[in-house]
Amino acid sequence: MWNYEKRLQFPVNIKKPDAKLAQAIISQYGGPDGKMGASMRYLSQRYATPYKEVAGLLTDIGTEELAHLEMVAAIIYQLTRNLSMDEIEKSGFDKYYIDHTLGIWPQAAGGVPFNANQFQSKGDIITDLTEDMAAEQKARTTYDNILRLVQDCPDVSEPIKFLRAREIVHFQRFGEALRITQDKLDAKNFYAFNPGFDTNGKGAQK
Amino acid sequence: MNNQIMNNQGLQNKQQMLKDIGIVSFAVVDLALYLDTHPTDRAAMEYFNHYNRIKTQMEREFSRNYFPLTMNHAESNREWRWGAAPLPWEGVCD
Numbered sequence: 001m002w003n004y005e006k007r008l009q010f011p012v013n014i015k016k017p018d019a020k021l022a023q024a025i026i027s028q029y030g031g032p033d034g035k036m037g038a039s040m041r042y043l044s045q046r047y048a049t050p051y052k053e054v055a056g057l058l059t060d061i062g063t064e065e066l067a068h069l070e071m072v073a074a075i076i077y078q079l080t081r082n083l084s085m086d087e088i089e090k091s092g093f094d095k096y097y098i099d100h101t102l103g104i105w106p107q108a109a110g111g112v113p114f115n116a117n118q119f120q121s122k123g124d125i126i127t128d129l130t131e132d133m134a135a136e137q138k139a140r141t142t143y144d145n146i147l148r149l150v151q152d153c154p155d156v157s158e159p160i161k162f163l164r165a166r167e168i169v170h171f172q173r174f175g176e177a178l179r180i181t182q183d184k185l186d187a188k189n190f191y192a193f194n195p196g197f198d199t200n201g202k203g204a205q206k
Numbered sequence: 207m208n209n210q211i212m213n214n215q216g217l218q219n220k221q222q223m224l225k226d227i228g229i230v231s232f233a234v235v236d237l238a239l240y241l242d243t244h245p246t247d248r249a250a251m252e253y254f255n256h257y258n259r260i261k262t263q264m265e266r267e268f269s270r271n272y273f274p275l276t277m278n279h280a281e282s283n284r285e286w287r288w289g290a291a292p293l294p295w296e297g298v299c300d
Contacts, residue, residue, distance in 0.1 A: 006275050006291050007224060009232070013297040057242040064235060074295035169236065176243035 002063070009067040010162040014078035014155040019093035021156065022079035023109060024149055026096075028072045028163070030106020030114035033138040035072050039065035041119035041135060048123040050196040051184060054177045058132075061170050068163055073104045075159060124194040129178040136171035140164055220272050221298060227264050227275070233257040 028034045042062035049055040080093070080102050088097050095111065106114035119135070122128050143164035150156040185195055237254040244250060269279030273291035280288035 003276060003278075005231075006273070006294055007228065008294045009228070009235075011225070011228065011297070012295070053242060053245065057239065060235075060239055060242055064239075070295065074297070077295050078297055169239065173239050173243055180243060 002066075008071050008074055009064070010071060010159050012071060012074040012078060012159050014075065016153075016155070017081055017083055017087070018079050018153070018156075019083055019087055019091035021150065021153070022076045023091070023093060023096065025072065025079070025109075025146055025156075025160075026076050026107060027109035028139070028142060028146070029069065029076060029104065031108035031112075031142070032118050033135065033142050034106070034108070034114070034118075035065055035069035036106045036114050037118040038062075038135060038139065039069055040116070041121065042132065044119075044121040045128045045132070048121070048196050049125050049128075051125070051181060053180055054125060054129070057173060057177050061173065064166065064170075068166065071159055071163065075156065076104055077102075079156070123197060125181050125196055126178070126194070129174055129181060132174045133171055133178070136167045136174065140167040140171070143167065220268075223264070223268050223272075227261065227268060230257050230261045230264060234261055 030036045039062050042058045042065060046055040046058035046062070049058060083091075083093070083102070088094050096105075096107075099105075108114075120128070120131050122131070143160055146160055147157060147164070150160060181195070234254065234257050237250055237257065241247065241250055241254060265275050266279060269275055274280040274287050275291075277288060282288070
């Protein structure tokens with residue numbers, strides 16, 4: 001189960017709305033490398049994980065991703081707050097507005113809706129952790145792209161920089177989890193089999 | 207006038223405290239992830255214990271003065287304090 005803290009992990013206080021920017025940043029909510037996929041990826045993968053340290057890490061990083069999901073939503077919410085109809089039309093936000101008004105909905109910057117195919121839960125800890133490391137790098141690249149767009153807007157770039165730095169830490173932790181996993185495998189089967197399935201769990205030294 | 211200054215100071219204290227809680231909580235979250243993959247690092251555990259203790263104290267104090275940050279601190283009498291707390295995504299409007 002979860003407990004909620006009534007604060008953001010890093011403050012978001014955006015004074016000036018910018019609907020054009022909101023349409024770009026929404027990709028980190030429901031886009032291919034966004035927080036919806038990240039949180040669901042780690043929180044789904046943990047069940048088939050044979051090692052409890054790794055399942056614990058997936059739980060904790062998945063939990064932090066939920067806090068990031070909330071931060072990204074807060075950024076989009078504040079960037080689209082109090083928009084006039086004129087601003088909605090001129091910024092190109094009208095297409096989103098037609099379907100969602102000012103509601104927060106998971107989609108990519110290009111309008112593609114969130115889809116569970118944007119992440120995997122493969123039931124093989126080596127496969128899953130390798131995906132997780134790639135996912136953190138893909139999200140980091142997306143933040144780099146966003147940062148080039150928001151250079152003149154510290155209200156937006158500060159929380160984005162925080163989120164970017166967390167991708168790097170998560171990548172490091174997943175790398176350590178992969179090493180922990182490999183250390184528990186037979187050296188002859190360093191990459192070859194799924195320790196959670198192929199050996200009826202016997203390949204997994206808990 | 208005096209009231210306004212007092213209110214501003216109150217708001218500043220509240221924002222400062224919330225910021226400090228954010229800093230301490232960040233240390234706790236980051237140390238927890240580190241400890242997940244380094245479960246025998248005693249120095250990291252000492253850091254974790256230290257910041258976790260401070261976080262709990264600060265949250266208790268903040269909740270007493272302003273609003274409950276977690277349901278652990280939401281005990282209420284006349285008004286349901288948890289429900290009256292501001293929404294985190296609204297940001298600061300001053």
